[in-house]
Amino acid sequence: MRPAPIHLATLFARPARRICCYNRLVPGGAQPENHELLAVATDAGTRLDRFVAAHCEELSRSRVQELIDGGLILVNGKPAKSSLKLHGGELIAVRAQPRPAPRAEAEAIPLDVLYEDDDVIAINKPAGMTVHAGAGNTSGTLVNALLGRGQSLSQTGDPLRPGIVHRLDKETSGVILVAKNDAAHAKLGEAFRQRTIKKTYIALVEGRLKEKGGRIELAIGRDPIRRTRMAVQRKTWHGAAISNPREARTDWRVLATIGNTALLEVQLHTGRTHQIRVHFSALKHPVVGDTLYGAAKQMRLGKVMMSPLARNFLHAAKLGFAQPRTGAWIEVRAALPGELHKFLEKLCAAAGEPRSRIDAALAAYL
Numbered sequence: 001m002r003p004a005p006i007h008l009a010t011l012f013a014r015p016a017r018r019i020c021c022y023n024r025l026v027p028g029g030a031q032p033e034n035h036e037l038l039a040v041a042t043d044a045g046t047r048l049d050r051f052v053a054a055h056c057e058e059l060s061r062s063r064v065q066e067l068i069d070g071g072l073i074l075v076n077g078k079p080a081k082s083s084l085k086l087h088g089g090e091l092i093a094v095r096a097q098p099r100p101a102p103r104a105e106a107e108a109i110p111l112d113v114l115y116e117d118d119d120v121i122a123i124n125k126p127a128g129m130t131v132h133a134g135a136g137n138t139s140g141t142l143v144n145a146l147l148g149r150g151q152s153l154s155q156t157g158d159p160l161r162p163g164i165v166h167r168l169d170k171e172t173s174g175v176i177l178v179a180k181n182d183a184a185h186a187k188l189g190e191a192f193r194q195r196t197i198k199k200t201y202i203a204l205v206e207g208r209l210k211e212k213g214g215r216i217e218l219a220i221g222r223d224p225i226r227r228t229r230m231a232v233q234r235k236t237w238h239g240a241a242i243s244n245p246r247e248a249r250t251d252w253r254v255l256a257t258i259g260n261t262a263l264l265e266v267q268l269h270t271g272r273t274h275q276i277r278v279h280f281s282a283l284k285h286p287v288v289g290d291t292l293y294g295a296a297k298q299m300r301l302g303k304v305m306m307s308p309l310a311r312n313f314l315h316a317a318k319l320g321f322a323q324p325r326t327g328a329w330i331e332v333r334a335a336l337p338g339e340l341h342k343f344l345e346k347l348c349a350a351a352g353e354p355r356s357r358i359d360a361a362l363a364a365y366l
Contacts, residue, residue: 174316187324213253259351
């Protein structure tokens with residue numbers, strides 16, 4: 001346990017052998033927060049970054065590294081490297097400047113606009129594009145691209161997410177709907193909550209499904225073991241439960257079976273994070289290319305090893321909604337991306353099946 005902070009005068013009044021550490025936080029709500037730390041003999045050999053992180057618990061190791069790189073952590077009044085090993089007796093000053101608030105910036109990124117009116121805009125988002133900025137990702141997003149075309153967007157909610165009323169995973173392509181003004185945002189947000197917006201996806205999953213269609217109703221929450229994933233509730237998690245499980249419903253039907261895969265039409269009735277990916281992984285039929293949820297890095301059909309698919313085979317093909325101002329029903333479609341269509345063609349060739357099966361299966365989406 002780290003000793004309680006003590007005042008400098010008290011520190012130097014004590015015999016050296018009794019010194020543990022000195023950690024003073026500048027009072028009065030000063031910004032940035034300043035810390036002064038005194039290394040003692042028992043700290044000899046400790047790296048500077050580890051020492052600071054251990055004594056400033058509110059700072060992560062990555063944040064400490066940022067402060068060191070910015071010259072905001074001084075050892076005996078001078079900047080130092082994070083790898084510096086302490087000897088004891090050093091005075092370390094930490095100037096914990098707050099990070100500047102991230103902002104959504106305009107960028108010149110081309111977009112495929114599927115539909116647009118005075119209230120909404122529907123974009124065909126490519127795989128690999130993040131919808132909005134987040135930790136460690138502030139550029140190249142859909143929001144950056146929308147701002148780059150001079151797009152007016154609703155300002156409801158998070159300033160990093162102007163106009164965003166729903167999301168698609170980074171590696172999922174297809175239709176995403178964006179609100180241009182606050183009134184449209186409110187109407188669309190309520191429509192999503194009431195589940196009156198119709199969302200249809202095309203997915204290719206591993207394995208052959210026994211039925212021609214079905215429904216998956218499994219609650220989804222944060223995976224307690226691997227925090228980057230979501231999970232369905234299981235009977236046991238080795239003593240850990242998924243965080244905040246929420247009801248989720250996915251309806252599906254088989255469009256075609258190609259080799260050891262199934263091409264599906266998927267209807268989402270709830271919009272949980274990674275819902276389709278989690279639900280089909282739970283059925284032991286992960287989405288092709290989705291290695292996070294158990295898909296193979298490379299698929300094998302008999303003696304043929306397929307080239308890796310550099311994304312998930314998941315595409316938001318159709319989205320139906322009531323225009324927020326007039327109530328008129330609008331349906332927007334996004335054609336299957338070329339890389340996914342080519343993958344299906346190669347799959348047919350490897351399985352010895354005619355390519356015409358693809359066009360027949362996807363006739364309603366082409």
